[in-house]
Amino acid sequence: MTREEDREREIQQLKDIALRAREKLSEAEEFIVHVTRPPFIYGTVISVNEDSVDVDVNGRVMEVGYNPEILDELIPGAGARLNPETYAVIETRERKGGNILTSIEEILEDGSVVVNVGGRRQVLKTEEEVREGDRITVDPNFRIILQNFGKKSNQHHVAEIPIVPWSKIGGLESAIQSLRDAIEEPFIYKDIYARYGKRAPKGVLLHGPSGCGKTLLGKAVAYNLSERLKKQGGQSNGNGYFLSVKGPDLKTMWYGESERGIRELFSTGRENSRQTGDVTVMFLDEAESLFGRRGSKMGGGHIDDSLVNQFLAEMDGMEANHNIVLILATNRADMIDSAVLRPGRIDKRIRVGRPNNQDSVRDIFGIHLGGMPVYGNGATRDDHNTLALAKYASEHLFGSEYPIFDVRFREGDFAYVGMEHLTSGAMIESISQRAAGKAIKREIGGKKEGLTKDDLTDSIRDEYSEFKDLAVCDADDLREIFPKRYDSIAELNRSYNRGKHGH
Incomplete structure (x- = not known):
């Protein structure tokens, strides 16, 4: 290697060293810039003025300048990056976390809204x-609504009232009359009621065994009241609405959510009636799951206590005769807190009992069998034959022994509680559908068309075989079955291998 080549090699080595040194220096300078740079400040745009913006920074509101190039991006709720020295808004950025999800609890007269987070009420401009019940996100300092998601879909089922005239309900004449007296008349005859100083009940409790028509009665109240008001000209649109909610659907383990659900239930009812001017029937089923006795060790403890308190607050703020009807339904009225059921809140309590007499059962069979083809008249409707089948079904149910419980009295004699004593509208509908299924299967097989007595007999027996081991007979049932000897009942046991159909 020549001397010239050695020199070039040394020069290249020096260049490489210098290049690496410059790179190290550049990295050091970049590091110094990063570690010595003053912190940027982030906030939320509250409002935009003519030549400035109001920004919330950690709960402190400041009026600052802004970069003119981002004027179109400066909208209330936008995240803002501020110059650490002048606090001017340099650019807008999407907010990263820290937002709070809540819902609008109340809208004030000045347009402000009230939200509730963790039991703390805040007022926002x-x-x-917006509407009551809308789900929104707000900034951590509760200055502004960042996003509105609207109401949670299907939280409360508001639907136009189903067509259920009173004539389509059988065996519940006493309950129907009580409902008409308690709900229909105060709406129809408001002036007369006002002259006597009598107000309509805020709420009605329907209580009784499962499957006996409490929900159907609620729908019928909504429909028939709406129809009467329509004829009277007392409604703006001539419609009505049925808001149906099951108690367990409102109950949740998340703090404050169940209470919010109750607030939204009443809010939905108020808003619907206010917007349409029509009657809204709020039907709350399985009420005992929400409003258990406060202080009880059973159920949800302090959760139930809080739900009861929220419900009482809503009821106390509810005005009678304002196109809202509240109906609670339960098969365990004894479990509901007494404050819920006191006069001034739930003013009327109506028992919806079993159709445990032959005429009532016949009427209900007639409703469910009506319109079905009957053997002997082809596939056309024949009311006479349909009614004859309904009469036969009720006579068979009451004339044959379908024992479920044995009752021993203190005097030493015995009686039995049979299927006919524990029947319900739902059971009669099930028997009717079973009979229809047998007729359909037979017709598909090319055999005779239409319902027969045998279809009903076999369907009653099928229903009994499934029902007998699951049936429940409570104190109210026993009082109705043995009104004069209820206090003499000593023992109640399930029947086995007794009676013609007890095998």
Whole structure:
């Protein structure tokens, strides 16, 4: 290697060393810039003025300048990056976390909204169009609504009232009359009621065994009241609405959510009636699951206590005769807190009992069998034959022994509780559907068309075989079955291998 080549090699080595040194220096300078740079400040745009913006920074509101190039991006709720020295807004950025999800509990007269987070009520100003119950996100300092998601879909089932005239309900004449007296008349004859100073009940409790028509009665109240008001000209749109909720659907383990659900239930009812001017029937089924006795060790403990308190607050703020009807339904009225059921809240309590007499059972069979083809008249409707089948079914049910429980009295004699004593509208519908299924299967097989007595007999027996081991007979049932000897009942046991159909 020549001397010239050695020199070039040394020069290249020096260049490489210098290049690496410059790279190290650049990295050091970049590091120094990063570690010595003053912190940028982030906030939330509250409002935009003519030549400035109001920004919330950690709960402190400041009026600052802004970069003119981002004027179109400066909208209330936008995240803002501020110059650490001048606090001017340099750019807008999407907010990263920290937002709070809540819902609008109340809208005040000035347009402000009330939200509730963890039991703390906050008032927010907003220019957006919002509704009670809307789910929103707000900034951590509760200055502004960042996003409105609207109401949670299907939280409360508001639907136009189903067509259920009173004539389509059988065996519940006493309950129907009580409902008409308690709900229909105060709406129809408001002036007369006002002259006597009598107000309509805020709420009605329907209680009784499962499957006996409490929900059907609620729908019928909504429909028939709506129809009467329509004829009277007392409704703006001539419609009505049925808001149906099951108690367990409102109950949740998350703190404050169940209470919010109750607030939204009443809010939905109020808003619907206010917007339409029509009657809204709020039907709350399985009420005992929400409003258990406070202080009881049974159920949800302090959760139930809080739900009862929230419900009482809503009831106390509810006005009678304002196109809202509240109906609670339960098969365990004894479990509901007494404050819920006191006069001034739930003013009327109506028992919806079993159709445990032959005429009532016949009427219900007639409703469910009506319109079905009957053997002997082809596939056309024949009311006479349909009614004859309904009469036969009720006579068979009451004329044959379908024992379920044995009752021993203190005097030493015995009686039995049979299927006919524990029947319900739901059971009669099930028997009717079983009979229809047998007729359909037979017709598909090319045999005779239409329902027969045998279809009903076999369906009653099938229903009995499934029902007898699951049936429940409570104190109210026993009082109705043995009204004069209830206090003499000593023992109640399930029947086995007794009676013609007890095998």
